[in-house]
Amino acid sequence: xxxxxxxxxxxxxxxxxxxxxxxxxxxxxxxxxxxxxxxxxxxxxxxxxxxxxxxxxxxxxxxxxxxxxxxxxxxxxxxxxxxxxxxxxxxxxxxxxxxxxxxxxxxxxxxxxxxxxxxxxxxxxx
Numbered sequence: 001x002x003x004x005x006x007x008x009x010x011x012x013x014x015x016x017x018x019x020x021x022x023x024x025x026x027x028x029x030x031x032x033x034x035x036x037x038x039x040x041x042x043x044x045x046x047x048x049x050x051x052x053x054x055x056x057x058x059x060x061x062x063x064x065x066x067x068x069x070x071x072x073x074x075x076x077x078x079x080x081x082x083x084x085x086x087x088x089x090x091x092x093x094x095x096x097x098x099x100x101x102x103x104x105x106x107x108x109x110x111x112x113x114x115x116x117x118x119x120x121x122x123x124x125x126x
Contacts, residue, residue, distance in 0.1 A: 006108045006115040008034075016112075018052050021045075023070045026061055026078065028107040031091055037078060037109070038062040039069045047079075061089070071111060095120065 008027055015022040015036060024037040036051045038060045046060040063069075064077040080089035094100045101120065109116040 004117060006110055006117075008108070008110070010110050012112040015051070022051055023063060023111065025110040026107060027110065028104060031094075031104060033089070033091065033107065035061045035080070039067075040065055043079065071109070071116075 006027070007029055008025075010025045012022065012025075019038075021038045021040055022036050023039045025035065026037050027034050038046045038051055040046045040062060043062070043065050045065070046062040048055060048057060048059050050056040050058075051060050059081050061078055061080040063071070064079065067073050067076045082089055082092070095104070105120055107118045107120065109118055
């Protein structure tokens, strides 16, 4: 819907004071997906580091380092761990159930310049 507002607000100025590698925020209502999105020098940069740069086994959600920084490519790839605790992207498995898919049809990708409503159309494991 044109002009639809994201259901959350993100203070990118404050986040970028902590770490300028913050390029966005991914959020899905009524799920655990509510995380900053990072872009590191390599795909190892945020594999085991949180957005503030500290070591964290869960790592961060991050854009593929081969993508242009900040969702400028026609396709951007996001990575996140499938944590046994259910954190990060572990819950993506739930979208394989048709009922869950229809109950959670959108995610939001917020950036410092624009918010995107992402209408989900497919789910699969690779």
